[in-house]
Amino acid sequence: MNYKKGIIKTKEENKMGKFEEFQFRTQPWFDQSNFQGFNQAIPMKTIVIYCFDPRAAEIPQAVATYFGDEVYPGENIINEEGARVGHTRTLFEVSNAGGRALSALQSVATMEYLFHVQNVVVVHHSFCGATAFTPEQLINEFHEHHHADLTSVIDHDSMAIMDYEKSLQHDLQLLRNSPAVPKNIKLYGFFYEMNSGKLTEVLRDIPDESKA
Numbered sequence: 095m096n097y098k099k100g101i102i103k104t105k106e107e108n109k110m111g112k113f114e115e116f117q118f119r120t121q122p123w124f125d126q127s128n129f130q131g132f133n134q135a136i137p138m139k140t141i142v143i144y145c146f147d148p149r150a151a152e153i154p155q156a157v158a159t160y161f162g163d164e165v166y167p168g169e170n171i172i173n174e175e176g177a178r179v180g181h182t183r184t185l186f187e188v189s190n191a192g193g194r195a196l197s198a199l200q201s202v203a204t205m206e207y208l209f210h211v212q213n214v215v216v217v218h219h220s221f222c223g224a225t226a227f228t229p230e231q232l233i234n235e236f237h238e239h240h241h242a243d244l245t246s247v248i249d250h251d252s253m254a255i256m257d258y259e260k261s262l263q264h265d266l267q268l269l270r271n272s273p274a275v276p277k278n279i280k281l282y283g284f285f286y287e288m289n290s291g292k293l294t295e296v297l298r299d300i301p302d303e304s305k306a
């Protein structure tokens with residue numbers, strides 16, 4: 095195998111725009127300038143940010159059960175032509191290392207534009223890998239072995255979980271202060287004990303609707 099350096103196209107015949115027919119903006123029925131949201135196709139209202147540790151995979155279901163008015167996992171809605179035109183799910187997942195808010199900001203902003211998000215839930219879980227090191231250990235590792243400065247891309251308290259209540263507090267604060275998170279969105283922080291499956295609400299930040 096002869097590998098080229100950098101980002102390359104794996105099929106030489108691919109021209110720019112080859113997959114254009116699969117974009118919403120190229121569909122004759124789609125009006126980009128008058129977009130009202132995709133909620134009629136998918137009634138999304140809640141985002142759950144949690145760790146991608148496979149042992150904690152039940153978290154979205156546990157949160158859906160806790161709230162009681164969510165549909166998860168839900169099912170596809172198929173039209174007469176067999177196309178996937180919607181889904182019944184209301185609760186979307188964002189999973190990343192530790193279930194941290196920092197890596198989820200782009201998803202929250204995107205989902206706000208597409209669906210108008212109502213709730214963002216952060217869940218940190220027992221025996222998470224993010225409790226196995228300190229921020230300094232991560233920073234030093236990257237300095238020594240990769241000659242890279244992690245502090246320029248990840249804030250100190252998003253690097254590791256040193257204390258579950260503090261990490262949840264940090265993440266709710268990060269969401270509340272971020273321009274990617276509209277001020278009307280309700281925020282929740284949970285701890286999940288993965289061996290018992292017990293989900294505990296630790297924090298909530300509900301905006302005053304009378305001021306909205």
Ligand SMILES: [Zn+2]
Pocket residue numbers: 145146147150191192193219221222223224
């Ligand atoms: Zn974890």
